[in-house]
Amino acid sequence: MKIAYISFEVFPFAKVGGLADVAGALPKYINKTGEKIFVLMPYHRIVDKNAEGFLPEIFCENMIPEFHSSKKPFSVYKTKLSDSDVDVYLIKNEDIFYTEDIYGGDNLAFQSTYFCDSAITFIKKYFSDTDVINVNDWQTALIPVYLKTVYSENNEMRKISTVFTIHNLGYQGLFDSSELDNAGLPGYLYNVDALEFYGKVNFLKGGILFSDVINTVSKTYGEEIQTSEYSYGLDGVLKIRSDRLYGIINGIDYKVYNPSDDPSLFFPINNYADKIKNKKEFQKFLKLPERPDVPVISLISRLVDQKGLDLIFQIFEYLMLFDVQFVLLGTGDKKYMDFFSKMEEKYPEKVSANLKFDLDLAQKIYGSSDMFLMPSKYEPCGLGQMYAMRYGTVPVVRYTGGLADTVSEFYYEKEDSMGTGFGFYDYDSCKLFKAISKAVYVFYNEKERWNDLFNNCMKQDFSYENTALQYRELYKIAKDIKRRW
Ligand code: ADP
Numbered sequence: 001m002k003i004a005y006i007s008f009e010v011f012p013f014a015k016v017g018g019l020a021d022v023a024g025a026l027p028k029y030i031n032k033t034g035e036k037i038f039v040l041m042p043y044h045r046i047v048d049k050n051a052e053g054f055l056p057e058i059f060c061e062n063m064i065p066e067f068h069s070s071k072k073p074f075s076v077y078k079t080k081l082s083d084s085d086v087d088v089y090l091i092k093n094e095d096i097f098y099t100e101d102i103y104g105g106d107n108l109a110f111q112s113t114y115f116c117d118s119a120i121t122f123i124k125k126y127f128s129d130t131d132v133i134n135v136n137d138w139q140t141a142l143i144p145v146y147l148k149t150v151y152s153e154n155n156e157m158r159k160i161s162t163v164f165t166i167h168n169l170g171y172q173g174l175f176d177s178s179e180l181d182n183a184g185l186p187g188y189l190y191n192v193d194a195l196e197f198y199g200k201v202n203f204l205k206g207g208i209l210f211s212d213v214i215n216t217v218s219k220t221y222g223e224e225i226q227t228s229e230y231s232y233g234l235d236g237v238l239k240i241r242s243d244r245l246y247g248i249i250n251g252i253d254y255k256v257y258n259p260s261d262d263p264s265l266f267f268p269i270n271n272y273a274d275k276i277k278n279k280k281e282f283q284k285f286l287k288l289p290e291r292p293d294v295p296v297i298s299l300i301s302r303l304v305d306q307k308g309l310d311l312i313f314q315i316f317e318y319l320m321l322f323d324v325q326f327v328l329l330g331t332g333d334k335k336y337m338d339f340f341s342k343m344e345e346k347y348p349e350k351v352s353a354n355l356k357f358d359l360d361l362a363q364k365i366y367g368s369s370d371m372f373l374m375p376s377k378y379e380p381c382g383l384g385q386m387y388a389m390r391y392g393t394v395p396v397v398r399y400t401g402g403l404a405d406t407v408s409e410f411y412y413e414k415e416d417s418m419g420t421g422f423g424f425y426d427y428d429s430c431k432l433f434k435a436i437s438k439a440v441y442v443f444y445n446e447k448e449r450w451n452d453l454f455n456n457c458m459k460q461d462f463s464y465e466n467t468a469l470q471y472r473e474l475y476k477i478a479k480d481i482k483r484r485w
Contacts (some may be wrong), residue, residue, distance in 0.1 A: 066150075109176075110182055166216045
């Protein structure tokens with residue numbers, strides 16, 4: 001099969017969240033299963049800064065999106081994903097993708113539709129033998145809509161199957177109905193059975209309704225989003241497509257994230273003693289008291305409501321009663337940034353609040369802390385907990401979505417417990433506090449069990465091989481379905 005993997009973010013070229021990590025790794029592993037795959041993304045301004053050693057080179061120029069109202073020409077640049085034969089094509093128009101920040105433009109709808117139609121125009125000209133297009137999240141969700149409407153009379157394009165991967169249903173791309181006109185899509189799509197959603201156009205809904213196959217990034221999240229609690233209003237639409245809805249957990253790139261060979265770490269980590277050595281250096285690095293006997297609890301996250309930060313707010317002062325250190329790395333909502341700055345001022349010996357985006361520091365934190373918090377309100381897959389376990393850091397999570405599928409409860413009373421962390425179900429700060437307290441208790445009082453827990457985490461296999469095989473099956477299913485709208 002020939003597969004086009006299309007994403008607005010791809011690591012290392014442009015990253016905001018977990019989507020970039022997946023888009024930068026999964027295609028390499030799909031390629032290893034023997035399928036041909038290429039990646040397509042916008043040429044964001046940030047790419048030139050991030051693509052060191054992989055600077056894209058011109059592939060073609062002066063192309064015009066076929067149906068979009070903007071007739072501004074785009075060029076396509078080409079590079080590769082590191083350590084692979086996977087080609088990456090980047091669609092460039094500096095007037096349209098003009099901001100440093102990937103989502104910083106003042107007309108995201110226009111950027112999205114321009115990119116979607118340009119991507120199809122490009123595929124039509126150069127890769128019309130593509131079997132499956134895998135789009136990701138709302139920014140690329142209109143590609144299946146274009147294919148099943150304005151491109152449907154084209155004999156080659158109508159043969160291409162589509163897979164829509166939902167990484168986060170919380171971000172849907174809601175815009176004024178005039179965006180359909182801008183996109184060059186037919187007005188009849190502004191209809192409750194198509195893209196209309198409470199007086200707006202919903203791009204994500206378009207992806208759900210018009211793709212041949214839909215998947216989310218964990219089985220549990222796939223089930224959760226069919227309930228009103230998690231669906232942001234789309235449970236009815238998802239239920240209509242439930243026979244085509246799959247859940248495949250993401251992996252992490254074991255080559256890039258390798259604790260025994262990670263240049264960001266102070267020392268390679270092969271056992272628990274190595275972890276302690278890292279922790280000591282790390283405490284010095286952050287100007288926290290050098291006390292390897294104290295548990296370091298960490299949080300690396302976008303600071304937004306989804307990540308359960310209000311629960312952390314509620315218990316923070318109680319947590320400070322324990323002999324622990326707390327390290328935060330994150331950016332996001334001001335209320336959360338202000339809160340953690342204040343806590344750092346109040347508890348300089350215990351709290352380090354790093355309010356920035358810093359990949360190197362992230363690795364140091366995964367390598368040097370003891371516990372990793374993810375009390376998310378919802379979590380489609382979550383990568384942080386997997387990185388944490390890979391580096392022997394014990395996750396403390398709310399059992400929802402991918403967190404429920406990747407972390408299992410550690411029963412310290414049982415000698416042979418295979419669990420990897422501590423968790424809770426109800427979205428309740430007392431439950432979070434109880435889970436953290438359990439972790440702190442085991443850390444201080446059950447040293448051998450903590451060592452077992454560390455080993456259980458390090459033994460988990462979240463590598464991409466298995467994920468890639470599941471995607472290959474999904475592509476086969478999509479190819480077999482010749483769904484016409
Ligand atoms: P989401 O995609 O919802 O943000 P994930 O857990 O799936 O959450 O992925 C988040 C990714 O972004 C992880 O790789 C995490 O380490 C990284 N990350 C989040 N915030 C920062 C930050 N401030 N600095 C560096 N990396 C970060």
